[in-house]
Amino acid sequence: MKAFIKTYGCQMNKYTSLVYSKELSQLGYEMTENEERADVILLNTCSVRKHAEDRACGRLNTLLSLKRKNPNLKIGIVGCMAERLGNRLFERFPQLDFIISPNDIEKIRNVIGKEKPCEVQENFPCQKGIKAFVPVSFGCSNYCSYCIVPYTTGCLKSRKRDEIIRECEFLLKNGIKEITLLGQDITSYGRDLNNGNLADILSSVSSLGVLRIRFITSHPKGIDDEIIGLIASKKNICPHLHLPLQSGSNKILSLMNRGYTIEYYITLVEKIRKSLPEPSITTDIIVGFPGETKEDYEKTEKALEFIKFDAGFLFKYSPREGTAAYKLKEELSEEEKTERLNHLIKMQNEISYKKNKCLIGRECNVLVEGENLKDKKSLLGRTDTDKMVVFNGERSLIGKIIKVKIEDASTYTLKGRCKTN
Numbered sequence: 001m002k003a004f005i006k007t008y009g010c011q012m013n014k015y016t017s018l019v020y021s022k023e024l025s026q027l028g029y030e031m032t033e034n035e036e037r038a039d040v041i042l043l044n045t046c047s048v049r050k051h052a053e054d055r056a057c058g059r060l061n062t063l064l065s066l067k068r069k070n071p072n073l074k075i076g077i078v079g080c081m082a083e084r085l086g087n088r089l090f091e092r093f094p095q096l097d098f099i100i101s102p103n104d105i106e107k108i109r110n111v112i113g114k115e116k117p118c119e120v121q122e123n124f125p126c127q128k129g130i131k132a133f134v135p136v137s138f139g140c141s142n143y144c145s146y147c148i149v150p151y152t153t154g155c156l157k158s159r160k161r162d163e164i165i166r167e168c169e170f171l172l173k174n175g176i177k178e179i180t181l182l183g184q185d186i187t188s189y190g191r192d193l194n195n196g197n198l199a200d201i202l203s204s205v206s207s208l209g210v211l212r213i214r215f216i217t218s219h220p221k222g223i224d225d226e227i228i229g230l231i232a233s234k235k236n237i238c239p240h241l242h243l244p245l246q247s248g249s250n251k252i253l254s255l256m257n258r259g260y261t262i263e264y265y266i267t268l269v270e271k272i273r274k275s276l277p278e279p280s281i282t283t284d285i286i287v288g289f290p291g292e293t294k295e296d297y298e299k300t301e302k303a304l305e306f307i308k309f310d311a312g313f314l315f316k317y318s319p320r321e322g323t324a325a326y327k328l329k330e331e332l333s334e335e336e337k338t339e340r341l342n343h344l345i346k347m348q349n350e351i352s353y354k355k356n357k358c359l360i361g362r363e364c365n366v367l368v369e370g371e372n373l374k375d376k377k378s379l380l381g382r383t384d385t386d387k388m389v390v391f392n393g394e395r396s397l398i399g400k401i402i403k404v405k406i407e408d409a410s411t412y413t414l415k416g417r418c419k420t421n
């Protein structure tokens, strides 16, 4: 019996897909990359923007047609769309077999109609290779007005510290070199437990001896001196912060319920840049939020120009039913939103390009991740600041941190020469 999983959305979904494949393999299924050979198909979906939902629905229609050839094929929707739309999905796709919400993963056992053979004590998903992800919390209780996450994944649910540490130890034993700790707002970790915070988790994981630790996503109001101090003092905590700004206008930030001002944000960035030798700061921005005037938008442009992020993920506002912002009137046309987005992307690309160019001639510490799939002769890795580097070198370097001298740079990648070669 074979199972196929298609994943949309964030790193958290990539992780839950691994949990599903672990469950399915314990139920006797082997994973396949070929949907036509599958007996069970899962679409692990994302609801953060309409576009992601539209893509999943399109794919679902094609996959449902496979049932003509294989009437025993079971197809299910899991992830955020399952929670957001629930039974409405059955109305729209009558051939769908099951839906499972993000907080009910183990329901897959009932759906497949098999008893799990025996409960193994540690049931962490197997992650292979150099890098792995470990969720520290699920859900979010910030209720940014545009965001569907608190309604799909629910409110903040932090995992217990011991469980997080055991999963990290398990990964280290399996040869993982880099762990990225995950949380929708990772800086809120522990608030629901009244015990522990992100700094505790970071220092505990740091002392396990993993080569590199990353953590995403940070809410600007949750980055304190203790966290900055830890990044500065622990060699294996990467000096990279993904710090969504969302907008450069205080009026829009307030409508978004973000809980900070642009002045606060800039002060924070300055503090980070003063405290760490060469940090990278990346961001998320939403353009075209309801009420965003030309002046508001220009404030975001100004913020981008002033802060100079290493990279930015820029999005058009997408109204999500059930969120507070859904009730706000949109005044911009799709074309106007696209125009603002494209202009901002162009600006950010130039900034990223210039920042990367500045690295030419410099030596960077690169964790070698593997062969460059586009050109098997070269290797691929990342700097501690999360920039991708392509360089020549022996396969035996995979999994090691090496010095690479940067010789060329583009908007998204660096090219270099390996010093140990």
Ligand code: 5AD
Residues within 6 Å of the ligand: 048, 049, 146, 147, 148, 244, 246, 284, 285, 286, 315, 316, 317, 318, 319, 320
């Ligand atoms: N529309 C557009 N972008 C959104 N994001 C979250 N919700 C929406 C929405 N309704 C963006 C935010 C967030 C990132 C993961 O997705 O910028 O940081």
Ligand code: SF4
Residues within 6 Å of the ligand: 140, 141, 142, 143, 144, 147, 148, 149, 150, 184, 185, 219
């Ligand atoms: Fe959504 Fe805001 Fe929570 Fe991020 S911090 S997941 S944008 S509610």
